[in-house]
Amino acid sequence: MAAGSMVGRTLSDRLILVAVIVLGIVMVAPIVWALGLSLKTNAELMVDTSSVLHAPYTLQNYWDLVIGSPVFRWFVNSMIVSLGMTIGVLVLSSLAGYGFARLEFPGRDIIFVLVLFGLAVPEQAVIIPRHQLFSELGLHNTYIGLILPGLSTSFGVFLMTQYFRAIPREVDEAAMLDNATRFQVFWRVLLPMTLPAQATLGIYTFLHAWNDYWWPLISGTNAQMYTVTVGIASTQINFAESAGLGFLMAQAIFAALPILIVYVFFQKYIVRAVSGGAT
Incomplete structure (x- = not known):
């Protein structure tokens, strides 16, 4: 009986952990996506925003922010x-x-x-x-x-x-x-x-x-x-x-x-x- 309750508790704990991880990914994903967009050239993003998923990346946007924004x-x-x-x-x-x-x-x-x-x-x-x-x-x-x-x-x-x-x-x-x-x-x-x-x-x-x-x-x-x-x-x-x-x-x-x-x-x-x- 005790073993069964222990297994049930372990399963519920794992399900809760999985749910927390999924929610964490959902909440962090927009931030990661915005960070990726900030590392791509504006001209490249005007053609296809999915280019954020692959290199090359650049810090030009941050440099432009420093010198002229x-x-x-x-x-x-x-x-x-x-x-x-x-x-x-x-x-x-x-x-x-x-x-x-x-x-x-x-x-x-x-x-x-x-x-x-x-x-x-x-x-x-x-x-x-x-x-x-x-x-x-x-x-x-x-x-x-x-x-x-x-x-x-x-x-x-x-x-x-x-x-x-x-x-x-x-x-x-x-x-x-x-x-x-x-x-x-x-x-x-x-x-x-x-x-x-x-x-x-x-x-x-x-x-x-x-x-x-x-x-x-x-x-x-x-x-x-x-x-x-x-x-x-x-x-x-x-x-x-x-x-x-x-x-x-x-x-x-x-x-x-x-x-x-x-x-x-x-x-x-x-x-x-x-x-x-x-x-």
Whole structure:
């Protein structure tokens, strides 16, 4: 009986492994295909895109990207916006989460519910008043105008609030017995314990900001203020008028590098946060 259950478990484990491998191939295949396209000449791809399956390959598209493409300017814009939004969200969400989890003040629960209502409001529903407000303030085509809307994240406040609530209050009391101020308790004791949640929130915010297309398209109308997503989209009016399929894929691969780097370096924090570790 035990042997039969062991065989069944082994078979199910193998089936799960096969399914994971197949799904992994399906997800990676478009990236590999784009990389292959970026290593072929544009003239060759105009004749037959299946030529990506065989040599010769070239780095000419990447060289053209280095010497004559505005993609570096778009890259810097995206980096400034993404890092600014990530830092802002982490600071504001941590402070708000600590306040909702640890402080007593009138209307706290009502305000928290109102914050959670933000999860149900799609960005498109407020785009017109936001556009009018930023126009009146002269914030379009500025880094501040691209960053500010992303700082109001209900998800970040909710995540940090729940994480702070999961930390026993005895930790605060022990620190205060050592004459620590409330800010010192927050900064030196509790905040380091929320590192997994902050890493997860930071990665989520960075990826969202880097891949965002909707608001940068509306606010950044000047080509000098394009982010990577808007800039690359502007180069592909249609297939025939684009700068070349291989060159376009080289831009896409270059734009995706920060996403890969962030994931590789911070993956362990995502795993720790999902597993519920607080240290």
